[in-house]
Amino acid sequence: MPSTSSTAASPALVPIPPQSPEWLLARWWEMQRIRRAEETIALLVESGEARCPCHLYIGQEAIASGVCAALTREDTLWGGHRSHGHYLAKGGSLTGLFAEVLGKETGCSGGRGGSMHLLAEDVGILGTVPIVAGTVPLAAGAALASKLRGDGRVAVAFFGDGTLEEGHVHETLNLAALYRLPLVFVCENNLYSSHLHWEERRIADNLDQAGTFHSVPGVRVDGNDVESVYSAARFAVGRARSGLGPTLLECRTFRWRGHVGASTDIDVGVHRRGELTEWLERDPIGNLKARLHDVNFAPHIAAIDTEILNALEQARQAPFPPAGRRLEHVFGNRLPSLREFPCDH
Amino acid sequence: MPSTSSTAASPALVPIPPQSPEWLLARWWEMQRIRRAEETIALLVESGEARCPCHLYIGQEAIASGVCAALTREDTLWGGHRSHGHYLAKGGSLTGLFAEVLGKETGCSGGRGGSMHLLAEDVGILGTVPIVAGTVPLAAGAALASKLRGDGRVAVAFFGDGTLEEGHVHETLNLAALYRLPLVFVCENNLYSSHLHWEERRIADNLDQAGTFHSVPGVRVDGNDVESVYSAARFAVGRARSGLGPTLLECRTFRWRGHVGASTDIDVGVHRRGELTEWLERDPIGNLKARLHDVNFAPHIAAIDTEILNALEQARQAPFPPAGRRLEHVFGNRLPSLREFPCDH
Amino acid sequence: MRPLSYGQAIREAHAQLLARDPRVFLAGQGLWSPWYAGGSLDNLDRDFGRDRILDSPVSENAVTGMCIGAALAGMRPIVFHPRMDFMLLAADPIINQAANWSYLFAGRVSVPIVIRAVINRGGEQGAQHSQALHSLFMHIPGLKVVMPSAAADAKGLLAAAVADPNPVLYIDDRWLYDQTEDVPEELYMTPIGKAVVRRRGSDVSIVGISHMAHLAIEAARLLAADGVDAEVIDLRSLKPWDQECVLDSVRKTGRAVIADSAWRTAGASAELSATIAAEAFHDLIAPVERVTLPDTPAPTSRTEEQAYYPTAQDIVAAVARTMNHKRARQGAAA
């Protein structure tokens, strides 16, 4: 699946010139950092130091990296249960992630969310939550807000192949087309929804066409090739930003670990179809690295590892949320916008 | 829209030889009976004798008639808020309908449902209820039951164009394809969902393709031509019965009255786009009648009117549900299937 | 001040909020229809444009979710469900998403959305078009629930709901739309969580929720003729509800009747009843009475429908039971 192909219904991709070695190295750095963070979390899970359910992104890094490279800091990002990679690629703090996974007060969600609920509003991450498809309509809302305000922001919804089985994703596709929302649907098709292969859930392998009925053009792309992902994302983001409405990207990929936790599926009794061996060869990071012959990676690898160790150390040192404040934040207390009204009558 | 056209994704229609004059007369009879029943209900609504909300089927009769002509008594039918026509075409009792609309004990739903909730389990009408899309997954369930039992029955879900905006209809399309259910989706596209024209709700006029993504073939048909509807329905029912799975029929039509009640839309302040005049000329009943030159319709018309008057009279005479039994039937008391089990331990 | 109907008051509140705050917008079904919202939203699309007044496809889940996302992105959406029954399709965005967001993220974001749901019953509509489901949402942490019964509160609570940084369910009942009273012209807020005493009395406290507050007043009038002096509280907010106001009243009268035109089991009336029974344990002279729907779906047939909905007479009968109880137990009162 080396090339980006557009579907019948989708407009042709604007070809994007090959990226500079610096750009590619930046992507490698980002992806390597995500992978090392995930591997670190895997160890924390295995040792029991992290207890919340963790759905690792290993193998899919090129999608987060390629899409986020096409975004500005102000653009909003929405995700699901498998969103560590989205969070890091969009600029979420590494120690905030580790601290959150460890349940610490300094976590990006204040220790209230764990791995499955991440927030970094300062870099446009308005929420990743694990109810499948939960944030897809929310992303449309952020896009609608941008459209109403004319603020030029784009909203991106990341979700998996299984998520397209939830009906309200289809409702959202229609709303997005109808209101011409500046929205990009990023479907990360890793072929599985939990233990089920796509053939156990659908008849056709055509997720790029999920929006066709609703007039949302779709693009299928090799999700393990960061340049292809970036090229498709630039196209989609460009359409969104210039008022042409939503686009759906189907990024083909594979997760290397089990649905949840640190093990590979085989460990937990789900026998996938021997695809893993094949997909390990399509390693988005290794393959990119192989292309960058001239780079001496050793210092980069060391720098990333150091950053990770420091961030982890910081997270470990951080306190758990203080006792006795468990009842806080059920309701928010941001100032009411209309506080100047006279109260009662 | 005189000809039946299949969409790109759908298999070609098997041409069906022109129907005999007897067959056509039978359809005319059925449609005329539905229309007269609806006109009668319109008068009951206007006079205040009927008080429940009534959504009239006038203008769409060819769809119920054409589809039900392709069904056996054992096949199951599911509908929505606008289902008087479905109920009558499938063989529901006329006096049962009138009595139900008047809230009588002898109504087809025992006076508990009114116009929007009809049942005639003896002729396979397992329920029509007004939550939009509510019965679409239920129809899939009846189809699944038939598949598991191998009883050869087909299930038909009638619903409107607006109903395709509910996500779980798309979920159901996928389930139906995945399990190869003996199910026919009949979308009656009357261009409006309540006061909204389809262009206010969607980008493209392509409802026949609603199932394409899920591999459910679609057929677009002139819903005001009973032969075309029948031909498409025979095709779809044939596919279902022979184990080939679901089909979606988009039947193009128009309702002559307002969304609810007896008036035309103009009376209630919704100005549709002058389409009514155009659609009145496509009267499914008048046009069929015009083709049957040799028939003397006067006695038929009189017979239908007599039947209607008698049925109405019977319904009027019937008692309201007896007081003091309001609390009954919250739970059913059909005998438990496993009653032979020893109770407790 | 001029007399406005409840429906007009809602419409005016919307118009003033839309005029005042560019972040406010509406989405939902029936917004471009001349009759769908019973006059409570007439011509807002004409006055504020169809970009801000979105009459939506029949997609309750995604439309509600979209409004939640817009709220998180800084807007002040009002999502409209012309019938509460339909809103069940949006249970996931409301309960799993909107209600949890503030807590999940330790208050770093919140969801300033108003979810308006109409109880639209009667008229032989039957089981799927009559439900009053406020109790379900009362159970959920992170949601506020208001149920104004009077025109002025209908206006003031809508403004308060829009101003609140949290998800607020605003529940109105079509049977209230013609209730008319003086309503201030300018925009103002009725505080969420505060009940109001509609009639002072000393013998029994009748707490009415939404439309039942009116029937409670009517019942109090009937009772006065019989020499029973009832205090009537219009609860106005269901979550948080005004425990202080209700308990003060019951501690004074020693008797309580909760009137809620919704199902009885595990409903709002159960919560009020349980709380009163525990908190005013020593003051109660008689068991708390609940006047509710029977635990059955709504029928259609007119005779059955009439008998289904509780009346002022039912409240009078419940009060009578509490008064009779007094006599039987006079000596034992604390």
Next chain:
Amino acid sequence: MRPLSYGQAIREAHAQLLARDPRVFLAGQGLWSPWYAGGSLDNLDRDFGRDRILDSPVSENAVTGMCIGAALAGMRPIVFHPRMDFMLLAADPIINQAANWSYLFAGRVSVPIVIRAVINRGGEQGAQHSQALHSLFMHIPGLKVVMPSAAADAKGLLAAAVADPNPVLYIDDRWLYDQTEDVPEELYMTPIGKAVVRRRGSDVSIVGISHMAHLAIEAARLLAADGVDAEVIDLRSLKPWDQECVLDSVRKTGRAVIADSAWRTAGASAELSATIAAEAFHDLIAPVERVTLPDTPAPTSRTEEQAYYPTAQDIVAAVARTMNHKRARQGAAA
């Protein structure tokens, strides 16, 4: 009889029901997974075929609706929601459809479906993966709700639920799966609507719902050491609930504590508390106590999570409050 765990008992009941009645089938998420259902459905697909054990797409609404339709068409489906949180997406088919059908059609059809939902909490899963939402469904006429706490009842209530001609919500809690007791080998039914007294006592009645029934027993043991003799009732069925059993007990002891690991406001504990306070008005020596979750979503962090869930100690403390109350009011007791 042989000892079986709760999870094994559920699995056995399914297998026997599937073997006995060709109308029984399963649909839902995780049915072909080795771990999704925590062992309670292991290998049913192998034993009964994937035609009858449908591991479904992530489409809660349509899958539930499909099972309702199959029930109407004569089957006996069990639809499985591996987490109750996800089932909110099926609120429409459950509440608008399944619950109403019998009433709407005057009993001419009914919906013999079992809707199984798992409370799957703890483990730092947080707000969207921990909810115990049984109270929402308890509020709805036309639904039955069972919540077994013991292995034998887990089996017997599943059989009773499948045999019942009505929609039954069968709610189990993953924290119960390792509870082990003797379970008969043959299939049998535990009656829906009947509670069971797990321990006889005279000082206070503790009513435990689902997992809380075990904590109630533990609490009773601790209390016995303090000289307090608690009666423990395992409610087993939430709707209908066994008023007779509970009221008989409270009339005897004069004190009641309801233990429900769910939210407090307008929940099951409110209904029980309100009913007891009204029906045992003269017998109560102290206010009914409720031991519940606080009205907040579930946190994740371990420290917060530990403090979130009620414990046997919380029940003991609640009992102590009712006992102390006695002393304060001894003279006034009826």
